[in-house]
Amino acid sequence: MADETLDGFLEALASAAPAPGGGAAAAVQVALGAALVSMVTNLTIGKPRYAEHEPVMLAARAEADRLRGEALALADADAVAFTAVTDAYRLPKETAEEKAARSAAIQRALVGAADVPLRTAAAAAEVVGLCQRILDGANVNVLSDVAVAAASARAALDSAAINVRVNLASMSDAATRDATAAELDKYLSSVTGADVVMRAVGDRIGS
Amino acid sequence: MADETLDGFLEALASAAPAPGGGAAAAVQVALGAALVSMVTNLTIGKPRYAEHEPVMLAARAEADRLRGEALALADADAVAFTAVTDAYRLPKETAEEKAARSAAIQRALVGAADVPLRTAAAAAEVVGLCQRILDGANVNVLSDVAVAAASARAALDSAAINVRVNLASMSDAATRDATAAELDKYLSSVTGADVVMRAVGDRIGS
Numbered sequence: 001m002a003d004e005t006l007d008g009f010l011e012a013l014a015s016a017a018p019a020p021g022g023g024a025a026a027a028v029q030v031a032l033g034a035a036l037v038s039m040v041t042n043l044t045i046g047k048p049r050y051a052e053h054e055p056v057m058l059a060a061r062a063e064a065d066r067l068r069g070e071a072l073a074l075a076d077a078d079a080v081a082f083t084a085v086t087d088a089y090r091l092p093k094e095t096a097e098e099k100a101a102r103s104a105a106i107q108r109a110l111v112g113a114a115d116v117p118l119r120t121a122a123a124a125a126e127v128v129g130l131c132q133r134i135l136d137g138a139n140v141n142v143l144s145d146v147a148v149a150a151a152s153a154r155a156a157l158d159s160a161a162i163n164v165r166v167n168l169a170s171m172s173d174a175a176t177r178d179a180t181a182a183e184l185d186k187y188l189s190s191v192t193g194a195d196v197v198m199r200a201v202g203d204r205i206g207s
Numbered sequence: 208m209a210d211e212t213l214d215g216f217l218e219a220l221a222s223a224a225p226a227p228g229g230g231a232a233a234a235v236q237v238a239l240g241a242a243l244v245s246m247v248t249n250l251t252i253g254k255p256r257y258a259e260h261e262p263v264m265l266a267a268r269a270e271a272d273r274l275r276g277e278a279l280a281l282a283d284a285d286a287v288a289f290t291a292v293t294d295a296y297r298l299p300k301e302t303a304e305e306k307a308a309r310s311a312a313i314q315r316a317l318v319g320a321a322d323v324p325l326r327t328a329a330a331a332a333e334v335v336g337l338c339q340r341i342l343d344g345a346n347v348n349v350l351s352d353v354a355v356a357a358a359s360a361r362a363a364l365d366s367a368a369i370n371v372r373v374n375l376a377s378m379s380d381a382a383t384r385d386a387t388a389a390e391l392d393k394y395l396s397s398v399t400g401a402d403v404v405m406r407a408v409g410d411r412i413g414s
């Protein structure tokens with residue numbers, strides 16, 4: 001999807017085609033947040049006034065650049081995983097054997113389909129962590145962009161959570177379901193972190 | 208920006224170039240939300256099971272398609288308005304006359320720069336309204352996408368709010384400042400609406 005035009009991607013998102021959908025949108029929300037973290041670091045690195053924060057900014061930039069690439073890969077992975085689920089539902093279900101094979105295929109595909117938004121939530125939580133790390137030392141002229149990055153990562157967390165849960169709802173293996181839900185909850189604790197970043201920026205720009 | 212590749216847009220966002228920045232990111236968040244509303248309506252329209260909701264879906268699709276185009280235009284408008292502010296700050300300030308002209312130019316540019324995120328917030332509030340309208344009659348297979356649309360619109364509201372406020376902080380005309388802040392507050396009441404949509408979807412998918 002990275003090579004599509006922004007307009008073309010949004011057109012495909014808007015269409016009745018089964019993918020891209022909400023999973024790809026969540027991944028793009030992560031990518032937007034990661035890109036803004038990179039921008040803030042790029043506008044802070046090399047400025048004498050922020051020299052003491054340079055090591056933090058350099059490390060954050062490397063992480064953010066990596067997460068942006070990862071997010072775009074997740075947008076593609078989501079389409080693949082989603083197609084696997086719809087393909088599995090289309091398997092024949094005439095005989096008892098076919099029914100069993102179809103059920104097993106659906107369950108396998110659902111695990112894959114829940115894994116992509118889970119990794120999207122993990123990446124979004126990392127973006128929130130980067131926002132927290134760069135907040136104090138960021139160039140004040142682009143402080144608002146740290147808040148926008150946090151808002152975007154927060155949307156990705158909310159989006160990925162619903163995408164994981166919709167897959168969990170059809171998953172029959174309780175152990176996988178519980179483990180996935182527990183891992184998701186861990187990432188979702190970053191929602192609070194994102195809100196703290198947005199509030200801190202709001203306080204500092206003073207209105 | 209609509210004709211840039213997704214990767215190219217994100218690369219430009221991540222770079223040290225002054226634009227695109229958080230304003231364009233907020234506009235893209237609106238576009239993501241609007242595109243997902245369109246997708247949900249496209250996957251609901253024409254299905255006998257949802258026939259009674261067809262008029263709502265048709266109207267929502269037309270609105271969502273329009274808002275997606277508007278959002279992309281706002282991403283471009285933000286870059287133009289932002290450049291006008293940085294250009295104004297670069298005006299000469301040697302003589303008293305130059306100082307006065309520069310101050311006036313900065314204030315004019317700030318009004319323009321606050322207007323773009325204000326319109327972004329307005330568009331985001333409209334996307335939230337569409338999510339609320341399609342929630343009951345949406346194809347249950349894409350109900351999670353209504354929540355992702357709401358999450359994206361909510362991020363756009365949070366982002367646009369910070370972008371408006373950062374411009375208000377430098378604005379000297381109290382009347383314009385107060386009027387802008389009041390208009391922004393009106394749109395921000397949709398944050399609650401977005402949260403209600405996300406919670407309702409979460410309850411219906413049942414986990």
